[in-house]
Amino acid sequence: MRVRAKVVASVLLSVSLLATACGARLTAAQRAAGIGALTKNGGSTTGSATGGTTGATTGSSIGGTTGATGATTGGAAGGTTGGANNLGSGSCSSGGATDTGVTANQITLATVADVSGVQPGLFKSAWQAMSAVTAYINSQGGICGRQLKDLQLDSQADSTQNRAAVQQACTQSFALVGSMSAFDDGGASVGQQCGIPDISAITVNAARSNASNVYPAYPVGPNYINTSWGLQIKQRYPDAIKKSAFITLNAGASVQNGNQRIKALSIVRLQKAMQQAGWFPQVRVWDSVAYSPAYLSQGGTAVQSQPSGCNDVLKNVPCPAYVFLNTALFQEASSNPEMQLYLTWLQRVAPGAQPDYFGLYAWSAGRLFQKAATMVGAKLTRKALFSALQSIHSWNDFGLHIAHDIGAKREGNCTLYVEIKSSGFVRAFPASGWTCTGSLMKTS
Helix, strand or coil: CCCCCCCCCCEEEECCCCCCCCCCCCCHHHHHHHHHHHHHHCCCCCCCCCCCCECCCCCCCCCCCCCCCCCCCCCCCCCCCCCCCCCCCCCCCCCCCCECCECCCEEEEEEEECCCCCCCCCCHHHHHHHHHHHHHHHHCCCECCEEEEEEEEECCCCHHHHHHHHHHHHHHCCEEECCECCCHHHHHHHHHHHCCCEECCECCCHHHHHCCCECCCECCCCCEEECHHHHHHHHHCCCHHHCEEEECCCCHHHHHHCCCCCCCCCHHHHHHHHHHHCCCCCEEEECHHHCCHHHHHHHHHHHCCECCCCCCCCCCCCECEEEEECECCHHHHHHCHHHHHHHHHHHHHCCCCCCCHHHHHHHHHHHHHHHHHHHHCCCCCHHHHHHHHHCCCCECHHHCECCEECCCCECCCCEEEEEEECCEEEEEECCCCCECCCCEEECC
8 A cells, every 4th residue: 555645544434344324244254255245246345545534344253352441331322221121021921822933832033144155153143142032031931921932044145045044934933033144135025025023133235124024123224324433533533534534345235335445355454554564544443343352363463553653644643443333342241231141141052152243233133022022912913013113212222232213213323432452442432331422314
């Protein structure tokens, strides 16, 4: 990379790999699914940009991060704060067999995730999280006397397989819950036509996001961008933000989601190249997927904040590296009862499993189903569940993440930042919780 002294990128802003507008944050491993698809779809990781802020999605699972300090979390603006809650799920009597997948003593759910295929284990964390949350809910008495059973279906990082999995779920389960697939557009029309409630963890493609039966735990919209994270950087680095650049992947599922592309197969390799060249932008801001121990170990000092000497222009200026998040921090679990629940039950059903961003939202999807189904009561039907979901306008899973408007299918506008230091991820700002400035900006 050749950079002229007077044309120095000041800030790097991160963009989701499989979707900025769609909102899925894919790791280096998860990105491999998209890259594998490029040989079929004719896509490419191309693009260019110069100047200011740059960013990208990188890394692997979020779990097990080290070195973070700072104030506690547990409340998101606009949502319920504090502790776990069993929602009174076992307090009503069974209503018998009321709909597809519902019997007098059991509710069958389905979770579609990319587990085999181009990248084995891609979204296995969604399966693990759903196993954990169903085990927890069952331990509390289930929902109206019914125990939960999770049918786990492998979409194999393939649109056709996603369609087949959703078709199977339509006839064999009551609802889709906690699903996470890179090519979830495959089952979009099938799910909508059969009328199965779909509480995905996170949707990736516009077709799935816009389907009338889909109410994700993280309801990102293809036509909206959350400006909160960018405004935080603008306020702290008003001059640097004037020269900004974005990094995103122009892979199959992300083609629709960004106009400016930077050619970069690995953001870790890119930063190592920057380090070798003796050049860093003044600020680096990465998406939530960089919140990962693998990212730290792979990147070493190249991905960390630089105390001084960013480049030949900014010779004595510190150059921080940040990650923005809309979830609570794993390292602050001691003050977040819901996070403790997720981590505890994950280890009970899958000892040694690493929690991550996608698993966290799959857990939240399970808890959201629990809430909506409990609102319905004994006479559980798909129609009644839709009505319950549409009435929920502030869901943060008891402080596990920021509050989202489920009924309106709108994500929240709150953010927190961690800084990447030699000790690991350290809470940067705000001191606790999230900052909720900015808004959702309509892009089309």
